[in-house]
Amino acid sequence: MSEPAIVVEQLGRSFTDRGREIVALRDVSFQIGAGEIVGLLGSNGAGKTTLTKILATLLLPTTGLARIFGHDVTRDLRAVRRMTGVVLGGDRGLYAKLNARDNLRFFAVLAGVGRRGLSAKVDAALEEVGLVGAADRAVETYSKGMRQRLHIAIGMIGEPRVLLLDEPTVGLDPVEAERLRGTVAALRDTGVSVLLTSHHLLDIERLAARVIILADGTLAADLPVEEFARQAGYTATVIVRGTGTPPDAGAVSSPDIAVGAVDTADGAWTLRLHVRDWSVGSFGLLEKALAHVSVLDVRIEPVRLEDVYSHVAARLAAGSRVGGVR
Template sequence: MTAVVEAIDLHRTYRTTTGTFRRRSIDVEAVRGVSFEIEEGELFGLLGPNGAGKTTTIKMLITLLIPTAGHARVLGHDVVDDAHWVRERIGYVFGGDRGLYERLSALDNLRYFAELYGVDPKRQRARIDELLELVGLEGREKERVEGYSRGMRQRLHIARGLLHDPPVLFLDEPTIGVDPVGARELRQTIAGLKDAGKTVLLTTHYMFEADSLCDRIAVVAKGRIVAEGTPRDLKGSVSEGVVVEIEVYGIEDSTVELLRTIEGVNSVAVEDRDQAQVVVVQADVGREPTHDVLARLDGVSLGRVTTREPTLEDAYVALVTEQPVAVDG
């Protein structure tokens, strides 16, 4: 089967400046050799922290950025050489409140964008009605967008991106900033896109969201894919082992690096929680690293110490902080 979306060793370098008094130009590698394929009808997730390169990757795939190196194809067509052809057959939805006219109703917004997208006038009203039902906004379409919740606006964004019935849809962190109820409704809408036969690429930094929606996931950190596979594949990487959490009040980077040298420890991360930091240490099954960890934290002000079984979030943290070799699932 031919892949619908192909990223082949994609690179993207930005030129920026640094320094307060003496400015100098530097090159920043936002994407460093990203490769993956998405099959027809698949919901594929790009998971990673802010600044990992997810949005830059998606912008290259939708023709908004030209790759510094590498190639990308959508439906078999190169995104640089056949940019116009690709744009006519993809939809793009981004997180946030931009892109809608707040003083217009949802219906008027969709009518306006239908004209921009060249939707057949004879087909417009039927298409808009279909999309309002798909995203759960039927009965609310005559209300001004300024009165919509953030979740409702995001569902309207999805309707807008589907007006021209594209076979491929790119969703860039669509649930960011949405309240839990709105986010749940939005995830139901996204799941419905796959049922409607769309091929979807979803970027997110929410592990549970990718777990519930995606057929396959690629985890991105510092511009590289550090793991790829099904949600079950990623869960399997932490199905065994132990996690030690220790509250600390100030810790040096050198101490964190020292913890990583403990035998059996495969991941160390520091998280900010309330008034303290928490050192999260993951160790192999059969290892009990608490004594060795505390010994290396001698001189550091400590709080509560707990030991627990690892979770899916722990796998994510290990992947994006330790950057192991990519696993093809």
């Protein structure tokens, strides 16, 4: 069995503010394998950024340990930094007066990239993130999206074995965001491991195999994406719009189908039906409900991770379990 890319054991981090202890992380443990992409979720203040900074050697843990391919993040900083790429994003961390090419050269040298072939690597990184045409412009003239793309190029130029991505698609338009997802997905095939933090759950849906959820600094869940998607309690929503008398909700409601409220507007009604599982029984109930009503259209929307996370966050706030953890 290959060595895990990331090992976190009983990791904790606390701060002192005006004499009061603030716990950012408490007894967090998990592993990430080589070539695995794992999504890191949690509300603001859950500890996601603190965890990412510890793995990036930017912050020391208070308790516990973390290793990158066997190297301790507190004792083997040089080795960890050689094999770890970090994309924290935002407007900080770039030299605004320099152009993108010079920023990349500088950070590549810091990451231990040799000078032989450096120019070719810089050109390839600029091409990958779509900044070739603006490579010689000062970064201070860049839009937010362009700066984010430059952050991503810097994080990847050292050809890291582990990539820590914190909100990588912030500021990117849909085309750029999808291009980035393709780039990250391709890394998986080369054995690069990725810990992906994002409030844009389409990133998680398209890329991650697992989801780790932090709540109040503790590990609330560690689930395959498929199991995480099931936490909403339904697999799809059937949206029916019609005129006249709407379906009898009582005739449809069952263990397989939950009926939402009926909305009426402009002389038409809209009914949302949450289908737990597609089966002969659920299809039969839908047929029975719609057999004697005037239907204008029917749409089926698979459950979205945004919907799932809203459901999970509410359960965590109430102190409930998610996937057997917490």
